[in-house]
Amino acid sequence: MLKRITLALLGAALLAAPLRAATLELLNVSYDPTRELWRDVNAAFVPKYEKETGTTLSIKQSHGGSGTAGARGDRRSRGRRGDARALAGHRCHPQGGADLGGLGEAAPQQLAPYTSTAVFVVRKGNPKGIKDWPDLIQPGIEIVTPNPKTSGNGKVSFLAAWGSVTQRGGSEAEALEFVKKLYEHVPVLDLGARGSTTTFVQKKIGDVHLAWENEAHLEVQEAGGEVEIVNPPISFLAEPPVTWVDANVKRKHTEAAAKAYLEFLYTDEGQAIIAKNFYRPITPPCARGTRPNFPTSSSSR
Secondary structure, eight states: OEEEEOOOOBOOOOOOOOSBTTEEEEEEEEEGGGHHHHHHHHHHHHHHHHHHHSOEEEEEEEEEOTTTOOSOSSEEEOSSHHHHHHTGGGOEEETTOOOOSSOOTTHHHHHOSEEEEEEEEEETTOTTOOOSGGGGGSTTOOEEOOOTTTOHHHHHHHHHHHHHHHTTTOOHHHHHHHHHHHHTTOSOOOSSHHHHHIIIIISOOOSEEEEEHHHHHHHHHHTTTSEEEEOOSSEEEEOOOEEEEHHHHHHHTOHHHHHHHHHHTTSHHHHHHHHHTTOEEOSHHHHHHHGGGSOOOOOOO
16 A cells, blocks of 8 residues: 655755845755756746746755755755654745644645655566565565665655555554564665665665665666666555745745745646656646556555
8 A cells, every 4th residue: 555654855945045136046955866856847947937037046956865954945845744843943834835833734735746655676677576565574685775764765665664564454563573674684774865776776785775766767767777666565655745944035035936936846847847757746637647657556544
């Protein structure tokens, strides 16, 4: 069951420092594997904003493990809900302007411009026959996954592994025993998702990589067909919201730019860019248009 977990990717925070009257600089702080997504979003949004407002916009990027980024940005997207709570004291605001200080239960669903999930990346031909979570703890299997303490990807993989037991009727004690065994098969815990990609694809360590779905597609491209994706029958549906940090945008006078930046993500153009980067768009026309690219597993909250 693509288990739906409220993952607050509060990661793109915009620190806009006015350089001159018609120029603004924004800092977008986001989690590790979104570099390519925001590069494409920025390339489309910056000329559009300048044409509409006459303001030249410069958007800088800062990336790291979802659990390690601070609140220095104008706009933020984060990999899990706990990261959103860490920002609550900084008065973050979602697209639409609602106060995230309290971070109510409905906030992540209202904020997420896309969804994603955790999948397996295996060597070409899947020589170890890895199809489901129990296969990961068989003798001789080596797993690559980032540290769940510092990485949203690591946290999602941990919870997906846990849910693979409990969603099949297993107890919490059995789930704990399973994840303990799983991490006995992990030779190294990288800080973030991109570090684990390097370990698996470039250093060729491990038989399987527990990865974000979008990162898995990038791995397949980078490895030239030497790895492939396996979609486990049970996983998590991540809903990563985006926000701006109220104190930062007010101090830098970038509220309008930050708001326009977030709103762009929900347009047809923004959703198409999201789909192109292997994230699952949320607006119905775009979601329908990309559905064949995204296998569906069973899901629950």
